[in-house]
Amino acid sequence: MSESEPRLLDLRLLPFAGICWAATLIGILGGSRAAWMLLATLSGAAVLFAAYCALRSPRRWTAGTLALLLFGSCCAAGVAWRVQAAERHPMAELARNETWVTLVVTHVDDPREIAGFGRHVLVNATVVEIRRAGETIHAGGAVVLLAPADGWLGLLPGQDVVLRGQLSPPRRRDLSLATVRVSGPPVEVGPAPAHQRWAGALRTRFAAAAAVLPADEAGLLPGLVVGDTSALPREVKDDFTATGLTHLTAVSGANVSILLGAVLLMVRGVGLGPRAGAVLAAAALIAFVVVARPSPSVLRAAAMGSVALLALVTGRRKQAMPALAAGVIALLVWAPELAVNFGFVLSATATAGLIVIAPVWVDALVVRGWPRAVAEAVAVSVAAFAVTAPIVAAMAGIVSLVSICANILVAPVIGVITVTGAITALIAGISVPVAEVVVRVTQWPLWWLVTVAERGARIPAASVPVPSGPAGAVLVLGAVLAIGAALRSRGTRLVLVGIAIGVVVLWAPIWPSSLGRLV
Template sequence: MSLTATFRSVEPDSRARRDLRLVPILLAAYVAAFIGDGFTSHAALILWAACAAIGLALLLRSGIRRRGMWNAQRSGINQAADHTSARTKSRRRTLAAACFVAAGAGTAATTRSIATHTGPLPRLAAAHAQATVEAVVTDDPHTATSPRGPFAVVPLRIERVNEYRTRLPATVLASDPDAWQFLPSTRIRVTGRLRIPRGDGTPDAATLSVHRPPDVLAGPNALQRLAGRLRQGLRDACAHLSADPRGLVPGLVIGDVSQEPASLSTAFRDTGLTHLTAVSGENLVFVLTAAMPIARLAGVRGRFLTLTGLAVVIGFTVLARPEPSMVRASVMTVLGLLLAAVGRRARGLPLLCAGGTLLLLFDPWLARSYGFALSLSATAGLFVLAPGWQQALIDRRVPHHIAESLACTAAAETFCLPILVSFTAAITPLSLPANLLAEFCVGPATVLGAGALLAAAVWLPLGRAVAWLAQWPADGIVAVARYGSRLPGATVAWPDGLAGALVLLGVYALVFLISAAIAKRKEAS
């Protein structure tokens, strides 16, 4: 799928009727969640109580002004100011809602941060203590390497440490990767040494180093077993392919990059194609686009069609694993389906803001996730910039499909680039042409890869045959990435961190001012 899939799935907002009311609410939730995740003292909760108090005061003042305006209307006074008063009241209510959301997100983030840095588990981790834990595996294990050899990295949620009950995320680092191939939802018991996790960009409360296999207390649930069989079926169907398509096809379909060669990952990064193997709204739109017409042909109508869509969203999220970008796409899709069920058309920017705000209230750590930030930014670019850029290209007689692809790719890249340079310290000038060339192959490779997944679930030889077909468009994507990464200037060094992002935003502002000046001169002439 291409970036245009997400763009077409909702109604883009034109500049004349763009609804920005939820934008300050999303920004308030994001900032409060980001700040609150750094507090480890209960005193910080006073700040969020103050935010809630300000919101309540604004709301009460809006109600008082509303009653005053109604009385004035009854007496025939101040009729000319009705429109201005209504706008002021709307802004005050939006600000009040932003204060309430900031208070909720900040409180949730601070409470979570306090739990992550205090209590039995963090204390034992700070002491490098030996502990026995009971935990639930939350994501697929993967294998990493170190000078001492390969080791397994297993995300989990610890529910008991020694005699203490808890419920905090952690990561196991196991010296025997083969003994840790568990599906999510598997419940285990293991003894190891607790440590404080390295780096500030992790939600984990501890890291557990172990050197022996765990005791399995309970196997995965039925849904995870089904998802595991489907994922393994796709890997088996692609096993006979050469290294690049063998790693790429599962990545395109379900985001499984466990077999992707390191050199191919580097080529994708150098050409701005990494997003192709990060499952998000593009993949989900493809699945719904295929599933919903089939449901209609089967006679499903009304609320049952909505329930079918919700089931597809939940099932695909479990299959592709709930990464931040996937969760954002799923929530937006669920909201869109619910709006459609009550007869309302989903509009892009309000839907994005509503979904992002709900997620930050539910899991405030997402404010510190690069994947979530990039997903929000790319989608916002599609809804804010792409419609105008597409129309400008069409006005210059660029074919519609090419104009749409150019506008969507450039808009998403423009919004994502300040975040990308902050941690990659590089700009990829070839990203736009590489994405445009790869787009011709992404759709066929994704469709055939999904067909291979379904066929392998029925009969593995059939799945292998479909996977063999999928390798041809996949090879086209590989050719674009590998050839582009070898070109001079594929990556340009740039300052990293906040400084790099601010410098890039300054360049954006300069380009905007120059463009505005040129446009003004043309109008004057």
């Protein structure tokens, strides 16, 4: 094998992932009619192309094109069937009429408090039964509950709940059947599965151990490790949004990559073989998914993080790109609603940036004399910003101008916090007092993270509003491409370095006051 071969990208699965995503997106946003039309179009194209190939001598690309058309037809058929099932579900008519019903539902994830909506929570659930006027309908499907926090906030995923609520059409086109407005506590609550009781107890004990830290750090640590932001102050959330660090407070592929990387390093350190390492990494991944909750977003992070780790550990983008495409296909088949989920789009594009762009930029910086560790930190942060900024603009209508600097500044402490936090969580399951001692190791790194977010958000024009939706995405994408083209000029690079130094100077005067809070 030549030295250059691992650097090549194997893109053969990429069109299959693209057509799967496109077919799913068209079906969910356009409805079953659009999905059936797409199926007819792709199937017809496949038949015509097969006839063409039969009359002509086959070439290398013909088999791949025919396979792509047939695969797209299968994806369109699958999403058409699922969308049509949602459109014809018994709850669809009841939701259009805003009917009051009694439901039996199963929680999918933890109730989440809604900012600015009083003491109310949002709960993703799956319908088990619909009870109305003496009639019981057994029919599954996804619903979103809007309920008062009292009686709902402490419920665990997997619990069956009986409730009385008013149906209304879903707020988003994502295969959910209805939005259910609940005015009171649950009528009945069933027991949680054993593994969710264990996970809930571990999360509670971990939060109790983290409570010995200052309030901001105590609320942040569970969010960084297991995605539990229930105790994170609103001010800290806002600061993380303004500085482009919000991805750290949610379960992301970065969490998974760091944890699995730590497991693999431990395996190598004790001299275990690759098979034992794979088993231990798989066990750690399963345990992490259970503790962080096996919601679609967590499973998406697990898949993307595993792919990212593959790229970093093997150094072979040729293997990582097919793994990313296969992961996207598997996730969309299992949960088609991810096609319209901004978190999924951000994860997939950020992982692709890590695989495709970051290694090239790392090599370019190392050739110019940069230390490899610094080059990797800068390249990963810049690549992630470049590929995700247009998506963030479309989603939130805002672009953080300090995101790159903020992510570079906090990069050295994220691994320490994640690994130490995970160890603390495991110890908390056995002894909270011992965990309270171990968790203090994270205080300085957490202080640094909170301070970077806090002070970065105070910089003038730290974040800039842009049009949301496609217009904002196109505007920011154009700006990113223009900056990329301008960077080919040495003079422009010097100007940008000067701007970065200016940002650091603006940050500098406020470090002493922040240090006083830690001391």
